[in-house]
Amino acid sequence: MTQVPVQLDENFLNDLGIGSLPEEQKRAFAESLLETLQLRLQNRLGIDMDEAQTESFAMLALDMDKLPESDVEGKQRLMQQWLAVNRPDYKEMAAEELGKMKEELLVVSNVSSSS
């Protein structure tokens, strides 16, 4: 059976036991969670890089730096290309990290996981 990747959606919040919070509070929580997730994903990316990937990442950084600030699409395209080559499992990695966060939150809030 294919496991559905963890997503930051209503089910996620329900699993944490806070699904019935007002929308505003849910939004605040999700934003906070996403911010930390971003950081953790950066860390995973950085820790897992081998030497060649590190060099390649430097090139990516330089290439992105050359693009004007307004060229968000260009930057995203470069990033996607780099991820596709150097971290093809990037989608799974993101979901996995979110899953870890969920487990941690459940442990701390003393609620057993329902997923």
Added chain:
Amino acid sequence: MTRNRNRPPEKEANAGDLNRQSLEFDKPFSIPGGATLLSFYVTKAQEGAVQGRPETSLRQRLHADILQGRTRVESASEEVIRLILDNFESQIESRMGMPYEEWAKIEVQLGDLSLTASELGVTEDERKAIQEKVGHYCEDNLVKPMQISQNGQLDPDFVLELRRYCEEKRLLDQSDIKAGFFGDNNPDSASHTRIAEDICRILSMDRNTFDKAVEERTRRDQETGRLYVDFDKAGLLTRIGAAATGNGVFGKAWNATKTKGSEWMGKMSRSKGESPEVDGDDLAGAKKRRDSLRDEYAKMQKKKTDPATLQEISEQYWAEVRKVQELELQETDEFKAKTPEEQKTMIMLDALQESHKLAERVNKSIVMKLGKIGRLMDSENKRTRWASRIIVGATLGAAGAALSAFVLPASGIGFVVGTALSTGARAAASRFTRSAGEVEQLEFAGGAKNTDYNKMAAEHLAEEYKGVSLDELGGRIAQDQREKFLNDKRDTRIEKLRTARRKAGLGALISVGLVGLGAAGRIGYDLATGDLEWKDLNPWSGSSPETGSPAGSQDTDAARQAAEAKATAAAEAAKPTVAPGFSDLNPEKLADARTVRASEGGLRVLERLGINPAERAATWKDAAPDLLNLKDPQGRPEFYMGPDGLRISRPGSLSDKALEILQRSHDELYPADKLSGALPDQPTPPPAGASEVLRVAPGGGGSQLLEGMGVSPAERLPTWNEARPELLGLKGSSGESLFYAQKVNGVEELRISRPGNLPPEVKGILASAHDRLYPVDKLPASLLGQSGGIDAPDVKVALDAVHYSQLRQGANVNALAKDLGIGKGLIPQWTEYITGQVQSRDELVSKYFSVAQTGAVTLRQTLSRNDLYELAKNMPRPRGVFDLAR
């Protein structure tokens, strides 16, 4: 000792008193603190403390001040400043065995990490590793409390300075500050009581209150497990609470007032909205364990620990987080009043915060690691380490943002997608602009470059200095500076400030970062000196407050006219121009050649303009008087006279007039090597028989020529001299002299008249000269004309240099000879050969060290020992008796 005549007499009397009066704590960004510190140095200098070795506290303060960019000359003559600074730098250099500027860079890193150690969580091991880099200095001095002056009296100025600093940085609250001004490591020190009394007197605090504050500090330290707080990136480490360890006067005071103090503490906590008292031991213990586990967990993450171990520590960590939360939250009325769902949310938000804290620690070290990638900092990019980190941080941030977007559903709570993608990169980068941002600002403010990182830095600063608008801040600084300037002749003042600043090595620090007040002060200072203009700070404020206009531009109309003139000049400068004397350089190339980059000097510019190395210094010196008169469109000097000669005032494009003067000076000094019409913009296509033609690049000399022919470094100068008589007689197709002689220090030297192609006979003359001098090293025909790569003579000389160097360093000659395959019978001859090619020891050292630098070091870095021998062995050249590659 000459004192500054322009200084008001009352300041002469006692600078410390004056500054104490002028320190107003409700104006955190006023500048006089720098003068306060400097006045202290000056006093010490006058007392003779800087003769020989400066006393610790003086040195540390001076260092802190230098790094903070606050050195001023208001209270001392330049002579005194120079004395102090010279002494300081030389002390650092001799003790640390490295140039002061290099040390300062490491020191800033250290300061950064010290701050991180307590504030952001760099582990003690990491911190120690950095400390080892700078040897015993940190252990001996930096960590040592330094606010007690040599005679054991607390320096009141410093107390005030420290307090002001704490308030500005918002690092400590008032009770921290009150409790924090001690730190003598020696609990038995008799100075403790006196210090406590001093603090109470200076801060108008009764002793009882002081003791309570000490108690609070102690308790907090025990809770957090921190014995001290490091709060100065300049290495001004102050140990707070160290004295309150249960020993000594403060410890006793704490014990004596323990009960009352606890009550008082409880009130304090509640009044600040914290939770009421819980079981201190449990909470303190849990926090300690949590912090310790966090450290451990972060360390493991950085080191790619195996998943099982990571999981184990993760569980322990989160369990401890949970325990702390329980203790902190569940007993509070506010928490109890929440719904179960809200309670859960509160707990989880708290946990997220904890998770974020942990992730930030790991993240910083990752960005630091990635920021070290050489490619990001290569010479072409001219990027500082900090700038590299910013770029990496931004890219990593973008990656994190992009990745996190994949966990968001196509619909539902997709509300964060937009903000996540737009803020991810910025958030990551801004963490690394804390100190770098201001630097970037300064580096690029001259118009050389402007990037979005400036904006991020500005935003970060704006956040950091919440409550004080940037306009207001800048205006205040500039106003302060302007008032100071108006009391003195502007030019004199600027010159003196520049001298002091540059002497203090701040140029180097521009590349490593300044923080907080230091940076703000510098910007204000640069505004005041006219080095920087408000519109250059556009990303900060976008507009110029009246008070923030540069000093010297007192007339608004005049300022506007100057701005218009600058705009016009900028538009003109944007057009391709052909400067006199450089007509053969195409505009594009000339535009690059005349552009002065940040931290570049005139000689570098002259190099780009194609002036030979031997001619640059004299040209620069000769042109100095005329260049000093040049002003830019704003009326600011384009050049100024630094302590060691003419300097370019700011990055940007050199004016046509400047180029004209340089060209004229050069051509008058070197008539046979005139620049005019002599600098080709593109390589001239080689004529028939190209292999026989020698090309001289702009700026190239005989050494390069011989290098291209494969002559080893040690043999080039003698070869060049040997060939001189013949080369001097050579004429070009138009009858012009291809070479000329010039006397340098009374010795006549051979020079190439101009860049371009030299006829084939030059090579023949040089090769003959070489082979006459070095018959065993004859240049094989197969190598002649080859350039680049490594040739036999280079390898041989380089190896010789390596071996000589090894012998000098005490290598066993027999072992070395054996290693090299030299028979015992040949050892005496070999050592004679290695050391006998020069007549004196000095010459020997100079020769071989130079060779080692240019040859052996490079070779050693790129080739293994075996590769070197293989290379030498296979070189098709005649072998001498002591050819090591036999």
